[in-house]
Amino acid sequence: MKICVFGAGAIGGYMGVKLAQAGADVSLVARGPHLAAMKANGLKLIEEGGEETVVSVTASDNPADLGVQDYIIVTLKAHSVPPVVDKMMPLIGDNTTIVSGVNGVPWWYFHKIGNEYEGTRLHSVDPGNKQWDGFGPDRVLGCVVYPAAEVIEPGVIKHIEGNRFSLGEPDGSKSDRATALSQALGSAGLKAPVRPRLRDEIWVKLWGNLSFNPISALTHATLDVLCTDPGTRAVARGMMVEAQEIAEKLGVKFPIDVDKRIDGGAAVGAHRTSMWQDLDMGRPMEIDALVGSVQELGRLTDTPTPTIDTVLALVKLRGRMAGCYDG
Ligand SMILES: NC(=O)C1=CN([C@@H]2O[C@H](COP(=O)(O)OP(=O)(O)OC[C@H]3O[C@@H](n4cnc5c(N)ncnc54)[C@H](OP(=O)(O)O)[C@@H]3O)[C@@H](O)[C@H]2O)C=CC1
Ligand SMILES: CC(C)(CO)C(=O)C(=O)O
Numbered sequence: 001m002k003i004c005v006f007g008a009g010a011i012g013g014y015m016g017v018k019l020a021q022a023g024a025d026v027s028l029v030a031r032g033p034h035l036a037a038m039k040a041n042g043l044k045l046i047e048e049g050g051e052e053t054v055v056s057v058t059a060s061d062n063p064a065d066l067g068v069q070d071y072i073i074v075t076l077k078a079h080s081v082p083p084v085v086d087k088m089m090p091l092i093g094d095n096t097t098i099v100s101g102v103n104g105v106p107w108w109y110f111h112k113i114g115n116e117y118e119g120t121r122l123h124s125v126d127p128g129n130k131q132w133d134g135f136g137p138d139r140v141l142g143c144v145v146y147p148a149a150e151v152i153e154p155g156v157i158k159h160i161e162g163n164r165f166s167l168g169e170p171d172g173s174k175s176d177r178a179t180a181l182s183q184a185l186g187s188a189g190l191k192a193p194v195r196p197r198l199r200d201e202i203w204v205k206l207w208g209n210l211s212f213n214p215i216s217a218l219t220h221a222t223l224d225v226l227c228t229d230p231g232t233r234a235v236a237r238g239m240m241v242e243a244q245e246i247a248e249k250l251g252v253k254f255p256i257d258v259d260k261r262i263d264g265g266a267a268v269g270a271h272r273t274s275m276w277q278d279l280d281m282g283r284p285m286e287i288d289a290l291v292g293s294v295q296e297l298g299r300l301t302d303t304p305t306p307t308i309d310t311v312l313a314l315v316k317l318r319g320r321m322a323g324c325y326d327g
Contacts, residue, residue, distance in 0.1 A: 001025060001184055004069040004091050006084070008043075008059065009034070010149040011101060012075030013157040015165075015190070017045040020055040022188035027058040027066045035061055037155025044156045068093035071181055073143075075101045078125055078289030085134035097177045098135050101143040101165065103209055103274075104289025105297065106202065111137035112171035113199075115251055120300065124292040141178055142168045142198045144205050148271075164191040168198025200255065203247045207261050209290045210243055210308070211236035213275035214315035217285065220276065227266035236262055238307035243294050249301040275315075278324060285319045287312070288327055 003019060005012040008028035019026040020043075030038065042054040060066055069091045074081060081102065092098075100106050107126035110117050121129050147162035165185060167178050178194045185192035195201060215226050215236055226232040240258045247254070256264075278285045291312045298305035319325025 001071070001180065002027075002067070002069045003071045003073060003181075003184065004029060004063070004066055005073045005075060006063070006088065006091070007074060007076030007080065008038075008057075009075065010151050010157060011145055011147065012073065013038075013043055013151065014045060014147060014149045014159050015073060015075065015101075015185075015188075016057060017043055017053060017055050017157065018188040018190055019184070020057050021053060024184060024188060027060070027069075029061065029063055029066070030059055031061040033154040034151060035059055037153075041155055046152075046156065046158045048159050048161055063088055064090040066091060069096055071097050071099055071141075071177075073099040073101055075145075077284065078102045078104050078286050079284055081107075082127060082130040085130050088135075092135070092139075096139060097141050097181070098139045099141045099143050099167070099181065101145045102289070103145065104206065104286060105293035106140075106142060107131045108137045108140045108142070108170055109199070109202075111140065112169075113251070114171070117250060117300070122293060122296060124288045124296045137170065140170060141175075141181065142170060142202070144168075144198065144201045146205070150277075163189065164193075166195050166198060166201050167192050168195040168201070172196045172198070197253070199250075200252050203243070203252050204254065204256065204261065206290070206294070207240045207243060207258070208265055209273075209275075209286075210294050211239040211311075212265050213273040213290055214287070214311050216273040216276040217279045218311070218314055218318055222270040222272055223265050223268045224270055227262050233262060235307060235311065236265075239311060242298065242303065242305045242308050246294065246297045246301050246303045246305070249303065250297070279319065279322055282322065282324060285315075285324045287315055287319055287325050291315065292327070 003026045005016045006029040008030040016028045042056045044054045110120040144166040146164040148160040152158045182192040
């Protein structure tokens with residue numbers, strides 16, 4: 001089974017080391033100094049408990065070097081995917097599955113959803129339908145990424161916590177391709193259950209990213225603080241209640257309530273969300289995938305989103321002022 005991890009930064013690098021360590025036929029697409037370091041010295045993973053592993057990896061910035069794959073696991077930031085669709089083509093053959101390990105509302109969300117929204121395209125995450133038309137949604141296997149990791153220097157990944165990558169077919173079936181990938185990831189020491197209702201999990205994760213990420217970028221407060229300060233907790237809650245109304249109109253069933261989800265965020269502790277880290281480092285922020293997409297779904301389902309609209313306007317301007325957002 002040939003697996004290519006496209007965008008082997010924090011999450012993709014973590015998966016890449018675990019797969020390579022387990023003897024999988026894995027290759028990585030990366031770029032710049034991070035690629036140069038992993039080619040020169042191997043890719044180093046510092047695990048949750050402090051254990052360090054260095055593996056030599058097959059890595060390139062040119063997908064044409066790596067050939068047709070059985071699975072491409074996309075671990076790019078959401079806004080980085082549309083510009084590389086054409087570049088990915090040498091990796092794609094008739095039977096290639098594309099695993100979308102990207103936060104936010106996925107571009108394939110309405111493929112095989114089985115309700116009146118079937119086939120709806122999302123401008124916020126797939127402008128110009130680049131992914132829908134380029135990959136084709138039938139190739140896609142959904143994935144919710146739970147681990148936290150960082151690239152702490154070129155060629156070095158620090159794994160912070162978690163090892164679960166939930167997988168799910170857009171139609172909820174337990175397909176052979178999902179089962180085979182689940183087994184391969186399991187052999188590499190990762191948890192990869194195949195879920196019948198992945199969209200429910202997407203929303204539980206998204207609840208946090210939608211609200212905690214922009215609030216932390218705007219306030220520079222860590223999760224424990226923003227989830228317990230009465231004012232920001234109320235803002236997060238307001239965004240999440242609006243999101244819940246939208247998601248339920250789309251058929252989602254939430255297994256927990258909003259307050260439990262916020263308490264879960266608080267329990268993570270003094271964590272700087274990825275959006276705050278991106279702002280801090282002058283990198284593009286995932287505003288459209290995490291927040292703009294939910295506003296777009298609000299319009300689609302005729303659901304008012306006053307709190308989301310307010311926070312989105314503020315974080316967009318914050319991002320623009322810092323040169324980290326151009327939407
Ligand atoms: N990190 C985390 O803890 C978590 C992340 N996620 C989600 O997972 C996804 C990936 O995040 P994360 O791993 O943090 O992101 P990273 O930025 O660490 O990784 C993406 C990597 O892809 C590289 N890249 C971008 N464009 C190209 C290209 N055209 N060719 C080759 N390489 C490219 C980037 O390089 P460069 O740095 O040069 O741009 C970077 O090394 C996001 O959607 C994120 O929200 C989900 C849960 C937790
Ligand atoms: C906020 C958190 C931990 C989960 O909601 C996250 O995924 C992020 O920092 O991007």
